Amino acid sequence: MRQRLAVGNWKMHGSLPENQALFEKVAVAAGALSRAIAVVCVPFPYLAQARTALAGSKAAWGGQNVSQHPKGAFTGEVSAGMLREFGCRYVIVGHSERRQFFGEDDATVALKAKAVLAEGMVPIVCVGETLAERERGVTEEVVGRQLSLVADRLGAEGLKASVLAYEPVWAIGTGKTATPEQVQAVHAYLRGALAAREKNIAESMPILYGGSVKAANAAELFRMRNVDGGLIGGASLVAEEFVTICQAADS
Numbered sequence: 001m002r003q004r005l006a007v008g009n010w011k012m013h014g015s016l017p018e019n020q021a022l023f024e025k026v027a028v029a030a031g032a033l034s035r036a037i038a039v040v041c042v043p044f045p046y047l048a049q050a051r052t053a054l055a056g057s058k059a060a061w062g063g064q065n066v067s068q069h070p071k072g073a074f075t076g077e078v079s080a081g082m083l084r085e086f087g088c089r090y091v092i093v094g095h096s097e098r099r100q101f102f103g104e105d106d107a108t109v110a111l112k113a114k115a116v117l118a119e120g121m122v123p124i125v126c127v128g129e130t131l132a133e134r135e136r137g138v139t140e141e142v143v144g145r146q147l148s149l150v151a152d153r154l155g156a157e158g159l160k161a162s163v164l165a166y167e168p169v170w171a172i173g174t175g176k177t178a179t180p181e182q183v184q185a186v187h188a189y190l191r192g193a194l195a196a197r198e199k200n201i202a203e204s205m206p207i208l209y210g211g212s213v214k215a216a217n218a219a220e221l222f223r224m225r226n227v228d229g230g231l232i233g234g235a236s237l238v239a240e241e242f243v244t245i246c247q248a249a250d251s
């Protein structure tokens with residue numbers, strides 16, 4: 001049975017008082033889940049608050065980005081070791097906003113995933129096509145290339161300890177969700193690509209969907225055979241929305 005996950009990606013949102021209320025609700029909701037894990041990936045300065053608020057609960061927390069370097073003169077960067085010190089269990093790598101606005105390429109994403117694994121945490125590796133790429137009919141080629149570079153670098157052992165997230169760029173923050181059939185098709189392709197490397201990994205690796213997941217559409221998306229939960233942006237900032245999404249991932 002594959003691990004089911006509902007991962008909130010807060011992006012650059014939050015404030016100490018707002019977070020506190022949200023953490024408390026997430027902690028309660030996480031306690032009621034039987035097979036899914038609720039995770040919140042918060043901005044770096046709020047990791048200490050996440051640790052205090054969520055320690056002892058069944059919720060996990062993580063980072064949204066990480067340096068590929070273990071330490072050194074890299075002003076403004078945060079290492080995987082630092083994230084681990086704050087109790088992170090998951091780290092998002094290769095989010096399309098990092099690729100688009102901060103110039104991260106596949107090779108960098110692979111190094112970041114490796115840095116996360118080296119500290120015993122789980123990288124949530126994001127792949128996804130732009131609207132232009134979907135319209136050109138090269139979705140599989142794009143996500144296949146993104147996956148393949150990371151997979152080469154991580155090897156079977158690393159892949160086994162990772163999570164994959166399919167996030168079509170055109171569906172992120174746009175309110176335009178991919179249909180369950182579109183999602184299922186890409187997830188099946190990704191699982192097939194993993195199986196071509198190693199069957200066991202393909203069967204055990206959670207593949208999450210992200211892109212305008214909301215309380216209203218989570219259940220129909222997560223019901224698809226190859227979808228193991230979601231990576232949730234905007235809706236993860238609204239407690240009631242995120243709690244319902246966690247429950248959908250659990251059922």
Ligand code: PGA
Nearest residue numbers: 172173211212232233234
């Ligand atoms: P969204 O973001 O749910 O706001 O579309 C998803 C993501 O970027 O992970």
